[in-house]
Amino acid sequence: MRVLVLGAGYAGLTLARKLERTLPDDVDLVVVDDTGTHLVQHEVHRVVRKPRVAEHITLDLEDVLESATILEGEVVDVDPDANEAHLADGTVLAYDAAAVCLGSETAYYDLPGVREHAIPCKRVSHARRIRESVLDAIALGGHAVVGGAGLSGIQVAGELAALRDEHVNADTDGEATVDENADDDADDASGGGSDLSVTLLEMQDAVAPGFPEPFQRAVHDALEDADVDVRTNATVERATADAVELAGGDAIEYDTFVWTGGIAGTPATGGERVDARADLRVGDSTFVVGDAGEVVDADGEAVPASAQSAIREARVAATNLQKLVEHRRQNDPGAFEPTLERFTFSSPGWLVSVGNDAVAQVGPTVLTGRAAVALKASVGAGYLSGIGDLRNATNLVNDELGLDPGTDDAP
Ligand SMILES: Cc1cc2nc3c(=O)[nH]c(=O)nc-3n(C[C@H](O)[C@H](O)[C@H](O)COP(=O)(O)OP(=O)(O)OC[C@H]3O[C@@H](n4cnc5c(N)ncnc54)[C@H](O)[C@@H]3O)c2cc1C
Incomplete structure (x- = not known):
C-alpha cells in the first residue's frame, strides 16, 4: 500500500x-x-x-x-x-x-505589467532578488513599493524600512551615507547611497484585511513608526517598468516593486x-x-x-x-x-514582525514592542525544535532578537 x-x-x-x-x-x-x-x-x-x-x-x-x-x-x-x-x-x-x-503561488489577477515587473516574496530566491534591487534603490535614494498588505506584505515592508535604516546613517550635515557595516553582508550595497522611501499599498480600507481590528490598528501604527507610507483603499491596476498605477489615476514611481497581493x-x-x-x-x-x-x-x-x-x-x-x-x-x-x-x-492569535518590532494578538490582547518580539522569536523557535531542529531553533532566536551568535549576547 x-x-x-x-x-x-x-x-x-x-x-x-x-x-x-x-x-x-x-x-x-x-x-x-x-x-x-x-x-x-x-x-x-x-x-x-x-x-x-x-x-x-x-x-x-x-x-x-x-x-x-x-x-x-x-x-x-x-x-x-x-x-x-x-x-x-x-x-x-x-x-x-x-x-x-x-x-x-503568487496571484497576479491578470493585472497588466504586474507579473512582468514585480518581484514576489515566497521563496528564498525571491527575497534575494528583492534585496539586490533594494540595495540599488537605497544607493540611488529611491523608492520601494509593496503591493498588498497581508501577512507577507506587512513583513516585507517592515524589512525594507529596517534595511534602509541600517544602511543609511544621516551625517551631521544632514546628508546620508550607506553604512557598509550595517549588517551581515552590507558590502554589496553600492556606496554613496542616500535613502529609501517605502510605500505599502492595500486595496481594502485597513492593513491585514480579515484580521481583528485591534491587530490591524497596532500593525498600522507599527508600520508608520517604522516610517512606512501606508496607503489603504489603494488598488493597483497596472505596472510599467518604473511606476505602479492605481485606480483613480495616481501613479507611484518605484525602483523596487514587490508584489504580495494574493495567492493562487x-x-x-x-x-x-x-x-x-x-x-x-x-x-x-x-x-x-x-x-x-x-x-x-x-x-x-x-x-x-x-x-x-x-x-x-x-x-x-x-x-x-x-x-x-x-x-x-x-x-x-x-x-x-x-x-x-x-x-x-x-x-490562539496572530503575530507579525515589522522590522525589529512585532505585533501580536493573543486572545483579545494586543502586544507590541519587546513582548511581541520575544513571542515571535519563541513561536518560530518552538516550531523548529518541534520538528527536531534545535540548532536552527537557536539560530532563529538569535536572528529574531538581533543577537550576534558569535558574542555573549547569544542565549
Ligand atoms: C513572506 C511571508 C510571510 C508569512 N508570514 C506568515 C506569518 O507570519 N504567519 C502565518 O501563519 N503565515 C505566514 N505566511 C503564510 C505561510 O507561509 C503559508 O500560509 C504557509 O507556508 C502554507 O503552508 P503549506 O504547507 O500549505 O505550503 P508551503 O509552506 O508553501 O509548502 C509547499 C511545499 O510544496 C512544494 N511544492 C510546491 N509546488 C510543488 C510541485 N509542483 N511539486 C512538488 N513540490 C511542490 C514547495 O517547494 C513547498 O515545499 C507568510 C508567507 C510569506 C510568503
Whole structure:
C-alpha cells in the first residue's frame, strides 16, 4: 500500500512526520517535493535584510524525516479519480491515499505589467532578488513599493524600512551615507547611497484585511513608526517598468516593486486552490491540506491561508488518512467507511514582525514592542525544535532578537 504526501511545507512535513509514527511499517510512505527541503516560509522576508537567515530556515528533508521515502520532483498533475500523481519527469505515482500539500503561488489577477515587473516574496530566491534591487534603490535614494498588505506584505515592508535604516546613517550635515557595516553582508550595497522611501499599498480600507481590528490598528501604527507610507483603499491596476498605477489615476514611481497581493493554486491543481470539505477530503482517497486548499471548516468558516492553519489541518488530515488506511487494510467489503474528523479552525492569535518590532494578538490582547518580539522569536523557535531542529531553533532566536551568535549576547 502506498501513501503519498505531495509537498513538504508546513502542511506536508507536519503530516508526514505524524504518519511516520502512526502508519503500519509495511505502508510505503512517500514524500514528494520539488526542492527536497522544508522552507520555514513565514520567515522568508527576513532574508531580504539578513541573508544568513536563509540557512536557518531551509532544512534538508533527510534531517527532519525518519522513515519516509523522499522523492525530489515536481508534481505536475494530481488525478483523484485515478489515484495518480504525475511528475514533470514523466513518472506516474499510483497511490492508495494521498494528501496534496503543494502550497500556493503568487496571484497576479491578470493585472497588466504586474507579473512582468514585480518581484514576489515566497521563496528564498525571491527575497534575494528583492534585496539586490533594494540595495540599488537605497544607493540611488529611491523608492520601494509593496503591493498588498497581508501577512507577507506587512513583513516585507517592515524589512525594507529596517534595511534602509541600517544602511543609511544621516551625517551631521544632514546628508546620508550607506553604512557598509550595517549588517551581515552590507558590502554589496553600492556606496554613496542616500535613502529609501517605502510605500505599502492595500486595496481594502485597513492593513491585514480579515484580521481583528485591534491587530490591524497596532500593525498600522507599527508600520508608520517604522516610517512606512501606508496607503489603504489603494488598488493597483497596472505596472510599467518604473511606476505602479492605481485606480483613480495616481501613479507611484518605484525602483523596487514587490508584489504580495494574493495567492493562487499551483499549476499542479490547475492554478486553483482546491475547494475542500471540513474533513479535508477532495476525493475518496485524496486530501488537500494547507494553502493548496480553500477549506471551509466544520463551523462553515473559511480558513485563512497561513502557516498555523496548515499545521492544524495537517494534524486532522493525518488522523483521517490513518483511519482510511486502516479501513482499506481490513479489506472487508462489508465494513462501514470510517467516520472522518472534521477540521475546526480556532487560532490562539496572530503575530507579525515589522522590522525589529512585532505585533501580536493573543486572545483579545494586543502586544507590541519587546513582548511581541520575544513571542515571535519563541513561536518560530518552538516550531523548529518541534520538528527536531534545535540548532536552527537557536539560530532563529538569535536572528529574531538581533543577537550576534558569535558574542555573549547569544542565549
Ligand atoms: C513572506 C511571508 C510571510 C508569512 N508570514 C506568515 C506569518 O507570519 N504567519 C502565518 O501563519 N503565515 C505566514 N505566511 C503564510 C505561510 O507561509 C503559508 O500560509 C504557509 O507556508 C502554507 O503552508 P503549506 O504547507 O500549505 O505550503 P508551503 O509552506 O508553501 O509548502 C509547499 C511545499 O510544496 C512544494 N511544492 C510546491 N509546488 C510543488 C510541485 N509542483 N511539486 C512538488 N513540490 C511542490 C514547495 O517547494 C513547498 O515545499 C507568510 C508567507 C510569506 C510568503
